Amino acid sequence: MIEVKDLVKRYSKNTAVDHLNFHVQKGQIYGFLGPNGAGKSTTMNMMTGYLAPTEGQILINGYDVAEEPMEARKCIGYLPEIPPLYPDMTVLEYLRFAAELKQLPKNERSTEIERVMDETRIKDMENRLIRHLSKGYKQRVGLAQALLGDPEVLILDEPMVGLDPKQIIEIRELIRGLGQKHTVILSSHILSEISSICDHVLIISNGKLVASDTPENLGSYMKHTDAMELQVRGSKEVCEQAIELLKQVKGLEVKTTTATLEDVFLELTNEENNGNPKTTEEQEKTERFSLRKKLRKTEEKEFSVKETKSDEKEEK
Numbered sequence: 098m099i100e101v102k103d104l105v106k107r108y109s110k111n112t113a114v115d116h117l118n119f120h121v122q123k124g125q126i127y128g129f130l131g132p133n134g135a136g137k138s139t140t141m142n143m144m145t146g147y148l149a150p151t152e153g154q155i156l157i158n159g160y161d162v163a164e165e166p167m168e169a170r171k172c173i174g175y176l177p178e179i180p181p182l183y184p185d186m187t188v189l190e191y192l193r194f195a196a197e198l199k200q201l202p203k204n205e206r207s208t209e210i211e212r213v214m215d216e217t218r219i220k221d222m223e224n225r226l227i228r229h230l231s232k233g234y235k236q237r238v239g240l241a242q243a244l245l246g247d248p249e250v251l252i253l254d255e256p257m258v259g260l261d262p263k264q265i266i267e268i269r270e271l272i273r274g275l276g277q278k279h280t281v282i283l284s285s286h287i288l289s290e291i292s293s294i295c296d297h298v299l300i301i302s303n304g305k306l307v308a309s310d311t312p313e314n315l316g317s318y319m320k321h322t323d324a325m326e327l328q329v330r331g332s333k334e335v336c337e338q339a340i341e342l343l344k345q346v347k348g349l350e351v352k353t354t355t356a357t358l359e360d361v362f363l364e365l366t367n368e369e370n371n372g373n374p375k376t377t378e379e380q381e382k383t384e385r386f387s388l389r390k391k392l393r394k395t396e397e398k399e400f401s402v403k404e405t406k407s408d409e410k411e412e413k
């Protein structure tokens with residue numbers, strides 16, 4: 098479906114993409130993962146024909162992006178990192194304009210616009226000015242323009258960036274749904290974002306491909322670094338019993354830590370509130386006062402322990 102062969106992009110002395118090779122197969126969601134400045138946007142801009150490579154070749158459905166750009170572009174819907182939206186247009190005006198730019202047949206435009214608005218769930222917003230939309234809805238409008246003409250491949254550059262957690266979940270669901278009909282390539286620098294929706298992950302660093310595998314295989318590759326933090330709350334005896342039990346698990350290294358002042362603080366506040374919601378200002382003042390007293394006592398205890406230790410040293 099997509100072949101990227103020995104792709105290079107140099108900006109003067111800076112090599113942004115360095116002999117990149119990969120294949121994208123039909124009907125899968127690909128994650129393009131890498132830190133800021135790794136070369137993701139540059140690669141995507143070259144795949145969509147917006148930027149000319151310094152060296153190398155990109156084939157989309159057999160069409161060479163450099164030699165048959167119109168044919169190659171027809172296969173691709175692109176949502177750039179900053180969606181090319183016009184804030185003074187309504188959603189409908191903008192989609193009509195995008196359909197014209199994509200040279201969709203005139204008699205099919207209205208049906209196609211209705212289809213993409215339904216697919217991205219923006220029909221309710223069709224008469225709103227784009228400048229009045231939330232970031233999440235702007236992103237949906239960007240996706241809608243990418244879907245015009247029903248391209249086989251969708252290339253989405255950081256589609257979740259700047260969205261709040263609820264919007265991220267909504268866009269993620271939307272992309273998952275799109276993945277059933279289209280081949281999707283999306284970029285991100287956040288692993289969890291990619292691994293939750295992608296079938297395959299391409300990791301890029303300093304313009305080079307450093308890994309290409311399923312999220313599961315990449316996860317097991319990292320298995321040896323798995324660490325788990327377990328908190329045991331209870332009396333000293335209960336904690337000691339738990340540690341002894343854990344030590345019986347083969348291959349498990351148990352490291353214990355003592356409570357921090359923050360833990361003590363949380364413990365004390367729990368005890369103070371006793372599960373009841375705070376009510377009057379007076380009650381809160383009393384609680385804060387007794388909390389401060391308890392904290393001071395804890396600090397005094399710690400201090401006296403330290404003092405005893407340093408006294409012991411001096412005696413020795």
Ligand SMILES: Nc1ncnc2c1ncn2[C@@H]1O[C@H](COP(=O)(O)OP(=O)(O)OP(=O)(O)O)[C@@H](O)[C@H]1O
Pocket residue numbers: 108111112113131132133134135136137138139140178286
């Ligand atoms: N127009 C340009 N002129 C010069 N250097 C550029 C240009 N565009 C990108 N670069 C450089 O190319 C490298 C790759 O940038 P690119 O934007 O492709 O990375 P990215 O992985 O998409 O990063 P981000 O996640 O921050 O968007 C960076 O070092 C960047 O500074």
